[in-house]
Amino acid sequence: MSVRRLANGDVELSGDCPSGEAEVLRAMLAETPEAAVDWRGCQSAHTAVVQVLMAHGGPRIGPPGGIFLRRMVEPAINRG
């Protein structure tokens, strides 16, 4: 499972997150919009997943694990 609810209510992304996880993530964040997303263990994420993160706009716990996510995607999300 690459998207899961942590005991403290936050949401964790781990490993590779394919497009199918976008809907799972969206549903969890719709339920608890205040939840933070911990993506330190996330190695790669489909664009649809990243789009959900951007739409959520809530707190994120990072930096993400994957190099591309860390070097390019996270700074781009933070800029936008």
Next chain:
Amino acid sequence: MNEFIEQFLIECHELVTQATDDLLALEEDPADADRLDGAFRAFHTLKGAAGIVDFDAMGHALHAAEDVLSALRSGEGRVSAQVISDCLTCLDQVLDWLEEMREAGEVPSGAEAQAEAIVRRFKGAAVEPAAEQPSIPEGWAQGLRDRRPEAAARVAVRYAPDVDAFFRGEDPLAILAALPGLSALEIEGPKAWPPMDELDPYQSRLAFMALCDADAATINAALEPVRSQVRVQALPALAEDAITPAALALLTAQLDLLNDATGEASPGRVESARRVGVNVLRAQGLAAQADRLAEASADALGQVLESILSGGEARQPAADPRQPAAHDAVTRALRVDVERIDALVNLAGELTVAKNALAHATQLALEGVEAEVLARTLRAQHAQLERLVNELQRSVLNIRVLPMRHVFQRFPRPVREMVMSLGKPARLFTEGEETEADKTIVEGLFDPLLHVIRNALDHGVEAPQTRLEQGKPPSAAIRLRAAREGAHVLVEVSDDGGGIDVERIREVAVRNGIVDAATAQQMDDAAALDLIFAPGFSTAREVTALSGRGVGMDAVRTAVGRMGGQVSIHTVRGEGTTIRFTLPFSVMMTAVLTVEVGAQVFGVPLDAVSETVRVPRDRIAPVGAARAFVLRDQTTPLIDLAEALGECRMGDRQDEATVVVVRFGDLTAGIEVDQIGDRADVMLKPMEGLLAGMHGVAGTTILGDGRVLIVLDLQALLQ
């Protein structure tokens, strides 16, 4: 070079010029069907020409552009800035090829990849109705470049995935992650996101912008699967990326030092190379590269330096795409009206007749005819020859005459690019394009004029908002005007910007140590304004990539001065500034006043001579190391020509000094000579070989009595 290729190059250059003209006019008025037809015809003819010389790649690229223009002609789609940019890029590529052909004398090999990149640009463009495309902000690529100056980049990519891209299995981030040389990424989302309950995570609402340090063809190939959703734009190198030849030589020397196979690279040697490399890169403004070099391990130092030198990170200034090299290439071939050639052919015939008449006179002399008869015959022949030679001179000079159009038509492109990168809308108006001047002058005007226009746009023209507040139209007008005035040609650049703040000029001149505060305050406004021509002067509040670092107006004055012209400036606060070049019509014929110093004859350009006077020696006063005299209540510096040119004065001094008073720009000075001679029209020969570096000399010519006349370069002498 093969004559066939030569003809091809001339024709192609003309067609490219015509197509560029039409495209830029079309951008102004997209409804102008004549311009659209004109551009289409030019591309079509270019394509045909490429076919004649078997240049398939060029034909291929032009065919793609022609298709797009043809679709526009039949009403499919609309003329967009993107289409114009794509077509202009295609023409730039053609010019690059033409330049290669001019150098190599044959069709360049390996042009297919470049052609393919052009074709790909067009395939994603214009054929679909532009209205359905999401609007792309003008100047996005430059904007991105400006926001991310730290990223090494040769191309900018804009990728707006279709709404259903995820459904088709596309993962835009994965595609971007695989781009070669990706150095910066930006992601744009909608202004407001829907609440999470209503968000459809599988509808793409994102757009991506990226910078890559790779060539456009590579990037296009990598983006091939999604090309209809992508724009790829090659970036101009930042001026900061430019590396001077001296710095390049230093860096290469360090690399040689590191790669020196004869001795083991000692730690000391490695560190020394590193230190020099880092300093040179920093001095060139390449901070990121300097950091990389500073952090590289001793083993990898050579490799890092090599990649900086070869990886397109340190570009040489010659490749500044703001003015593509091919645009700058001086037209070496000259198209001449056949009538002018016929006139020369006739003259050649008449000269032959005159030569034969001379043989006849020689025969008479041998036969021992009376001296008087012989003199009469010779005089008549001399008169005949004089007329012919004068006519020959005039005809030859006429061949060298070009209309200003040749240089004026090169400006719309750079102006368009400057407008885009500065974000200040402006239009260029030209007037007097048919005004003629010597080829050397017309061609020498490009750089100084470009500099002045750049300054006008960068510093003169206000931001659109400021203009609106002052009741001016938001779009500025830059006027480029040429006119003939007597023996002179005037060329002016005017802007309707904010004008020059003379007080600020005084401040900056004082701050930069050009004059001291007291002198600055005593100067009248005109003299203070003239300070902008002083070397090292810059009023730019911040250095911009466009106008450089204050090496500017002094270079303009020098360039114009070299052509025998002068630069003046007129400014009105709030209304704008005009820079005027006053140039001679021809550089080759110069009217001079001959003067003698010792046994040597010198020529002083006659248009600089205001009068000749005799000054009693006791009225000449030493001023520091120099001398001066009073001319009509004005203290005027006096230059001793013999001393100035490093010659020894021969003979005794007379009680009175013979002085030629010359005026150059705002400077008046006296030149002391031994004797004043006559007026003469001379054809100047530029100094060559050993004499080329001689200070204060503009050129030489031979006098009728066989003596060499040295024509003085007043600008060099007086400064």
